[in-house]
Every structure is written in structure tokens, then in C-alpha cells.
Amino acid sequence: MFLPKFGTGLITSIPQLLTNGVAETVSTLLSKREMSDKMRELGEKGNLVKAERSALVQAIAAEDPVKAFVLPWLEKTINSSDSGIPKYLRETVSDLANKMITKTPVNFTEQLVPRIVNVIDERLPQLRLSERLKELDQLQKVEKVSD
Numbered sequence: 001m002f003l004p005k006f007g008t009g010l011i012t013s014i015p016q017l018l019t020n021g022v023a024e025t026v027s028t029l030l031s032k033r034e035m036s037d038k039m040r041e042l043g044e045k046g047n048l049v050k051a052e053r054s055a056l057v058q059a060i061a062a063e064d065p066v067k068a069f070v071l072p073w074l075e076k077t078i079n080s081s082d083s084g085i086p087k088y089l090r091e092t093v094s095d096l097a098n099k100m101i102t103k104t105p106v107n108f109t110e111q112l113v114p115r116i117v118n119v120i121d122e123r124l125p126q127l128r129l130s131e132r133l134k135e136l137d138q139l140q141k142v143e144k145v146s147d
Contacts, residue, residue, distance in 0.1 A: 056102065057071055057072065060102065063107070064107050064108055064109050064110075065109055066108035066109040066112055066113070067101060067102075067107075067108045067109070070101060070108065071098060071101055071102070074094075074097050074098075074101070075094050075097070075098065078090055078093055078094045078097060079091075079094055117129050117130050117133060118130070
């Protein structure tokens with residue numbers, strides 16, 4: 001049987017092309033699986049970080065509710081597209097702000113709430129907010145004693 005040189009080369013190279021194609025397909029599938037595993041690991045790490053931040057905010061909320069309110073709000077404000085902070089610096093600035101707020105010994109609730117109540121009492125004296133809060137505090141103390 002007579003085959004031109006081109007035909008002979010094609011016939012001899014078909015098995016090699018098939019094995020190369022199969023090998024390439026297998027390596028592509030393996031690399032996609034490795035990438036999928038890596039993405040899954042990154043997702044788990046992200047969930048772990050979110051859980052840690054949530055636990056931190058809950059621990060802070062027990063002693064300082066205003067600080068617990070400020071932390072997520074500040075993070076969202078810094079990371080929003082409207083903030084004047086460049087995108088590549090937002091995460092760093094957000095982390096620094098969180099560290100500064102969580103590590104400060106100042107209790108925001110003790111410092112801010114009395115001032116806010118005084119401003120409200122001056123502007124809206126008919127509310128008598130400070131008197132009502134004192135009454136509420138007394139009621140809570142009575143309830144704790146009775147329990």
C-alpha cells in the first residue's frame with residue numbers, strides 16, 4: 001500500500017496526539033480540582049475570620065454596646081465605594097481602625113451616652129430622658145435583687 005509521506009506522518013502521529021490530548025485533559029482536570037480545593041480552603045478561612053470578628057464584637061458588646069455598634073459601621077464605611085480611601089488601602093485602614101477601637105481602654109458607652117442624654121434633655125426637656133433612664137436603672141436593680 002502506498003501512502004504519501006504526509007499521510008505516513010499523520011498516521012504515525014495520531015496516537016501521540018491522542019495521548020498528548022488525554023494527558024493534557026487529565027492535567028487540566030487535576031489543576032482545576034486543585035484550584036477548587038484551594039478556593040474551598042480560602043472560603044473556609046474567610047468564614048473563620050468572619051466568625052472570629054463576630055465573636056470579638058459580641059464580647060465587646062457585653063461591656064461596651066456603643067463600641068460594638070461602631071466597629072461594623074466603621075468597617076462598612078471605610079470599605080464602601082464612596083469612601084475617599086483608595087481601594088488598595090481600605091483593608092489596611094479598616095484593620096488599623098478596628099485594632100485601635102478594640103484596644104482602647106475607653107468605654108464609649110460610659111463616655112457618650114450621658115452626653116447624648118444631656119443634649120436631648122436640653123433640646124427636648126419634655127422628654128425628661130435622664131429621669132426616665134434613672135428610673136429604669138432603679139427598676140433593673142430591684143429586679144436583680146428579687147431574682
